Amino acid sequence: MLKVDTINTYYGSSHILQDVSLTVNQGEVVALLGRNGVGKTTTMRSIMGLTPPRSGEVYYCGHKINTLPPYRINRLGIGYVPEDRQVFPDLTVEENLLVAQRSRNSKKGEEWTREKVYELFPELAKMPNRLAGRMSGGEQQMLTIARTLVGNPDLLLLDEPSEGLAPKVVLNLLDVLKVIKKSISILLAEQNAVFALSLADRCYIMEKGKTVYEAAAEEIRENKDIQKKYLIF
């Protein structure tokens, strides 16, 4: 479904991603693990076209997407949930959803409408007219995910969704993502490995701008050496 092929991404003159390759198959949840600053967010932004890679290629469902602008990448079916939420603070919950709402032909009949999204996030349904900037961090995180869902993606890029959330909210988030993963493939960047591993089928571990290890989630859950070497548990 998604194939990232030896991409190199720079911020100005600093070389952030070095020959990063990864794949996400249809129906899979793939976790991108690693400490803060190893390039997880940059990988997400490279796929989404927000900081396009300087070399290498990204393919999505047969389309070469690494030269496309973000809105075209989105319209091909990739939804992006950024780190630090980025809700539109001056817009209400309902307006945040309206801006992102987009129907796609491939999804006829099983579309994420606003009604369906409100069912998945009952907290949001209670406050459609609340300004997004006036909501709690957890609520904003739910809204960002809801906002991306109504764009009806086939692949979801989730960047650090658990960051800064209270443990109870993280559990709530986990439940929601378990529902979402039934119909949408997910690439999940996380520092919280326990959280990521409880969702993922497969994992990549990143270090210093490189993917250094790839394994089934199960294997990483059990291999204490790998856990110690790369991850913060």
Place this chain on the structure above:
Amino acid sequence: MEDQFLILLNGLSFAMLLFLVSVGFTLQFSVLGVLNLAHGSFYMLGVFLAITVAMFMGNYAGNFWIGLLLAPLLVAAFGAFLEWSLLRRIYIRDVLFQYLFTYTWILIIDDLVLMIWGARYSIISLPPIFSAPVNFLGVTFSSYRLFIILLGLLVAGLLWFFLQKTKAGMIVRAASVNREMVGALGVNTPLLFTAVFALGAWLAGVGGVLVAPLQTAYAGMGLDIIVDCFIVVVIGGMGSIKGAFWAALTLGMLRAFGIAYVPQVEMALSYLLMAVILIIRPRGFFGREEA
């Protein structure tokens, strides 16, 4: 009392002109992040295009209206073309390049105006329907200025409706806080930018046409209005539509009453107001806190 009311009306009509032009300026800034220094030159193009339309139409009584319809559309088309062909290439550049680029267009448009319309001063006559003043709430007032006030309020109302109630308006508001995210959510941002830039240019054009019967036109008049736009935007808050409205009103009143009561220092009043606002509330009436 009647005198004050008349001054108030005069101030209102000036404020509405100022609002029309500066709201386009602030709208472009809020969405594109570019301060279009040539915005005043788009306004000037509106003035001269209105004059041309009037000349083509000769004595036809409807020429002002055709100008009001056509000239802003032409200005908008020119703006859209400029954004699409050149401006979009410099969004990623340093702000300094953006200033240089838009400043360059002040010079280019001034010279274009000199080439096409020449260095003479022109003014068009008031549309016949406005030839007589009206009696408005007990005072005799220019019917044309009254028309400007009403049109300004109408445009303000339509803009408010567009931004608050339509999906396109929500997208504009969302883009004004986070352009990148709007693009990642599937909004065709290049098209959005062109459209917003064209809308801003259209508003400048409308302001220009409205001013054509009131003021002689000259190359360089764009620079005068852009200074006022700056004051409005600084007082109202960068990128704030609501701010542009209230700041334009404040400035209009200040100017009208200043001319009436303290004509010696009237010119300095708006700068003084701006200085005071910058000291006590640097983000303006409705500016964002972090900006």
